[in-house]
Amino acid sequence: MSLEIFLFHLELLATSQSQKNLTPDWGMISAIIGFATLLAAIIIGIIQIVITKFPKKEIKEIKCIEISSVSLVKVDKKIANELEIFFQGKKIKYLTFTVLRVYNSGDLPITPSDFVRPISLIFTPIITTTEIIKAEILNATEHLQPIIEVKNNIIELEPLLMNSGDSFDISIITNLEENNINIDSRIVGIQNIKIEEGRVEVIDSFSSRSKQEAQSPPTQDFVRILLIISLVIYLIILSI
Template sequence: MYISLIGILTAIVIVIYAIKIAIESLHHKEIKCIEIVNTPLIKKVSDLSVAFSDGREQKMQHLHLTVLRVTNSGNIPVTPSDFIRPISFIFIEVQSATEIVNTEIFNATELLRPIIKTTKNIVELEPLLMNPGDSFDISILSFSVSHHFNIDSRIVGVKNLKMEKWLTRKTDYSTRRYLSYGALMRILNIAVVILIAEMIWLAFVIISSFF
């Protein structure tokens, strides 16, 4: 009888723990940055000038393009007040000085209006509301041999901003959530079967004691 009670208690603990995991998985805040393109457009030239649409003209030797995608890959909105420090891409000078000459936002989710500020080697995203699934791309053009950068940010509820490369990115969050949900259901099913079996056994023992 004591063994049956221990089995029932164990099954109950498993069920409670599985429910706790399920509740926690329903609230997941995550911002992900995916590196889509990072490639030189012009490796080395001399006496070449570039004219921009705003009237600027500048001599150049190297030209490099980086395209980044920023997405809310969790299932909780990220609000402007969540940003303790905004998301910043800090480009490091390697082989030559990095000078960002043009940035552009495109492929943004409908009604999403990202705003970026650019200095010599930093691209900073102004705090904004990003609902689950919202995303946008940033193209960054610079006079540099290569693009090496760090990401700086501090967002309430986000441990760190995830960085992935487009070709090596892992299973997305929705797929991982589906797989973890399936595993959780299997645990719950096992726990329920154990609980029912132990309760039947306990009932059998109690009934047998009357005879």
């Protein structure tokens, strides 16, 4: 065999070996994919167990939102002696309209027995009963029947059952230049309630439950099925 022929065969062998090395090992790739699938299923299962063992802490909370406060009448002091304005038969210098929304923003119901002291809206500075012209309940959640009573400078809410998402509005008209209101209450499991400014969406019990269900983690049965399917796929790939 001549040297040229030997070198030709050697080059051909090297080229063949190089092409063989470039050929993907599909068996190894399939095994890696199967293992990754199984590992992902195991991780999801562990997360589900952790969520089940350590569920989200349920919150007990009431919020009071000032959704509107408007000065309807304000008589300038320069013409106060020359101008008389009456509202429902009462002479007024000011007329201020405020709407507060009270709602159970937590996950737990609040029962009448939870109220050590009722929710009271206290107007400051101290005023007389004639300056709270009108106070009424509006937009209460279905079957919710809040009752309020006006006492001196206080609007008091009788203890009541409020399920998660229940809400109602308190409409207040006063003969005050502006309504400065503080809240006094003592409710089991709830810190002091403060009036917040802003707008809040009415949340009914049904939509609240639906939202919680939509955000709930996968069930244990679903995780078991996923684990079984992943294991079967992994074993099939290994047998190929």
